[in-house]
Amino acid sequence: MIIAFENYLRLQTDLNGADIRRIGALAVPRKLRRNEFLLREGEVCRHKVFIVSGLLRTFGLTPDGSEHILQFSPENTWTLDAESYDRQIPSHYSISAVEPGEVLLWTKADFDGLLEEIPQLKSFAGQLISRNIYSGRQRLLTALSATPEKKYEDFIKNSPELLSRLPLRMIAAYLGISLKTLNRVRQAQLLRS
Amino acid sequence: MIIAFENYLRLQTDLNGADIRRIGALAVPRKLRRNEFLLREGEVCRHKVFIVSGLLRTFGLTPDGSEHILQFSPENTWTLDAESYDRQIPSHYSISAVEPGEVLLWTKADFDGLLEEIPQLKSFAGQLISRNIYSGRQRLLTALSATPEKKYEDFIKNSPELLSRLPLRMIAAYLGISLKTLNRVRQAQLLRS
DNA sequence: TGAAATTAGCGTCAAATGACCTCTTTTTGA
């Protein structure tokens, strides 16, 4: 499990073997069952999380109890609630497993130490954060401007591999449309093809 | 004009006087007229921008030509298109002045130099970026989940000072609702009070 | 394996929304 993570670092960064092992050595593995929570709204996000296998979702609840999904995190990606983690304050969002899977956890103290000791890790983390910002912007623009049709098309274009792994109601919760509307969009696409 | 910026840094950071003057020395002032563009979609964002006075907006265009506003930037805030600036690639968004105003510009080369030389500036910049991420998250959740009523209430709660400075059509373009719907929401609020 | 839970899909209906239009008032900039 940690091997998989070390391979990821080898492929995605130019970190040397010693540093990679140092990072892996501080990771704590954890298995997740379907629907198990990694973080609940109101708790403090105490770990940085790398997903080795499985699929997580980050979502917020509205007062009426409905879920809205901010992010899906499949294998070989990272997740956390940034504000809660950075400032160690209660989180506004929850993170739970859509599929069973395995993750690696680092405490903030440990990871901050690694960032200080390994400049290349810091630069890599910065790149990940940047990419997140860019895609978040695009996502906001789509949420503001696109029709349900367009939102669904964008989703398929950006995340084709997730389509078959997610129940439609979660895709609807991610796009900010009702399941009914999503079904209508899909129906219309079938007719057109 | 640069004095105002230096005061801002004095208030918001613990940078010392020498560093503050060093940062100010590399700034290039520019005046903006109403509706003047600072960045056009397709251009590369070559500067970091601090707004001394006035009000800017960052927006994206949809294929049908309608504008959707990602961000308002009033005095004493910063703006740029992060992806275009970081990677020096054509921007997906435009930035223009809602009100006439004054801004300070730093080229990426100059600002990168300052970040290297002044660790406290780097840490301050990091804080600003973080805050931007947090509020972007919240904004996305609102865009996905809230009714037009709630979106407008959130806007008033988060940015009361902008309400009187913006034409309603821009508020509508920021909230992702039509001007008609915004008017209906406002009408309903008048009746309720 | 088999019962229970979840999911996909559809019909109906009421409500919300946006497109298009007009009219008046306010603001802008030459």
Add this chain to the structure above:
DNA sequence: TCAAAAAGAGGTCATTTGACGCTAATTTCA
């Protein structure tokens, strides 16, 4: 200062959307 442009407000109407209820198929997990 004054003509032109922009903004605010509202009316009508067609369309889109979501809420609710139902059934059948699929998946989950004890």
